[in-house]
Amino acid sequence: MKEDFLHYIWKFKKFDSLNLKTVQGELITILKTGDYLELAGPDFFNAHIEIGSQKWAGNVEIHLKSSDWYLHNHEKDPAYKNVILHVVWENDTAIFRENNIEIPVLVLKDYVSKEIIENYKSLVSAKTWIFCEKQLKNIDRFVFKNWQERLFFERLERKSKFIAQLLEETNQDWEAVLFCLLAKNFGLNTNGNSFLQISMAIPFSVIRKESFEIENLEALLFGAAGLLEVEKEDVYFKDLKFRYFYLLHKYQIEKTYTEPLQFFKLRPDNFPTIRLSQLAALYHKYQNLFSKIIDLKSVDAVYRLLSVSASSYWQNHYQFDKESPKKSKTLSKSFIDLLIINTIVPLQFTYSNIMGESISEDLIDFMNEVTSEKNVIMDKFNSFGIKSKTAFESQTLLELKNKYCEHKACLKCAIGLELLKNN
Structure with missing residues (x-):
């Protein structure tokens, strides 16, 4: 009990x-x-x-x-x-x-009544993964869909708290907030925190001023990441290192140290060198990126906007001093989908709330255009008869598992309450 x-x-x-x-x-x-x-x-x-x-x-x-x-x-x-x-x-x-x-x-x-107690015990009796896994597919579709919408916006509300914190730290500069968010999500789970620290180490005003030269942007990002600390014979490396220390002196930027970047177990296309170059390319290509992202209305428009590639040096490199077969390093559709899920939609949600606008239905429609994430949690739900086809569905299932099932919060969950009522 x-x-x-x-x-x-x-x-x-x-x-x-x-x-x-x-x-x-x-x-x-x-x-x-x-x-x-x-x-x-x-x-x-x-x-x-x-x-x-x-x-x-x-x-x-x-x-x-x-x-x-x-x-x-x-x-x-x-x-x-x-x-x-x-x-x-x-x-x-x-x-x-x-x-x-x-x-x-x-x-x-x-x-x-004994019946209510038995229903409760039945609901929370030990199962292999989640309590309701054998009953989940029988939940009324109307109840389930309504609960998914609630879960979706609970997840966005939590993400918006981080954005609000960034707004405070950047003196309400939405462009700077976007830069930090993009940096964090370009780093993915492995290097996300390090990339965020990199973005915070460089005043965004400097990023704005230096965006016309991609080499300067790469120098700032690679330098803040600690990737230019060693000595190498590579000509491009030496050029970036010279630019980095010149820019530090020019803008009186204090050198900071971030968490070490991780390469281990990453696919080469996700190496931090490639992702930092792609981020630099994005800010070299666009000024006032925030207004463009806020105005996005379709997933196809996002794909067009974020169609950028790592700089020419990185077309045949993954690391400094190590040449590799030439390969285009353009942002993939699956990677852009992650940026939509973790950056664009949370940013649009937070901005609209602050502006007093309601775009809830638009965001649901937006996320229903994006392909579902693929991970072990989606595989598990699929085995219980709950299939995830869109990012809206996968995000709600992640919220359900991580914030309700993991905490055994069945009596705060619409699915748990429905099962308790119907058993």
């Missing part, structure tokens, strides 16, 4: 509410269960309850055992002074207010 199950029972009144009594023997009439805000303090705020002949307005606290009140030190917290009813599964000790009056207690297990 978990406390969130008791929250569910109380919130949805899944108990016999006609003959409720406190352990002290007084009749209880629930006029309003209260607001479940999941904030610090009591579990339910502003409940309206009649105990005996007295009507009360206040808060309700819920515990598995009444002694948890003292275990959680509620007696020392002023936020709990206005608790009008203590709802517990087991009453193992009396709880008193400061004036030595006992807080009324309702023992919930006396009023909950």
Whole structure:
């Protein structure tokens, strides 16, 4: 038994509410269960309850055992002074207010049917991957689709917090925010944090001024990445190194050190050298990139906009001093899809919210044009009969698995609630 199950029972009144009594023997009439805000303090705020002949307005606290009140030190917290009813599964000790009056207690297990308890146990019994894997494909399509939309925007809301943080750090410069976001996502999971540090180490005003010479952009990015620290015979390497230290002096940029870049286990096309050159090429090709990205309305337009390639040196190199067979290093469709998912759509969402505009449906349509991500989580859901064809669907399934299933939050999940209702 978990406390969130008791929250569910109380919130949805899944108990016999006609003959409720406190352990002290007084009749209880629930006029309003209260607001479940999941904030610090009591579990339910502003409940309206009649105990005996007295009507009360206040808060309700819920515990598995009444002694948890003292275990959680509620007696020392002023936020709990206005608790009008203590709802517990087991009453193992009396709880008193400061004036030595006992807080009324309702023992919930006396009023909950065995069927509801069995349904709950069935839902959260141990499975191989997620609790509801055998029942998931039978969920009502309307419930599932509505929940997917909720999950999609929960995921965007979380991503938008990071963007808001970048806005603060860049003094509300949207172009600088975009540069940081793109840098982070060009680095993918392996080098994302390092690429973000690189983008933060170079004032974006310098990127703007030097964008007309791709060699200067590469010098700044490779230099900030620590890739120009050694000595090499390569002529292009020497040129970039000279440019880097010249630009540091010109703009009085303090040299910083970022996390070391990783090459190990990466496919050569994902080497940080290639991705940094492609990022430089993008900012060499476009000024005012932010306005162009905000105005994008279709996936095809994104593909056209982001059709850039690493500079000529990198067409036959993956690392300095090591020549390789010539190969075009243009951004692939699958890589641009990741930029749409992790940069463009979150940025459009955050910007529209700040501007007071609603583009929710447009973003869903946008993501439904993008091919689903391919990973082990999608493979697992597919094995349960839940197929992901678009990025909208894959993003919602990632949110479901990582933020609900992994935390066993079935009673906060529309799918879990639906199963509990129907079992």
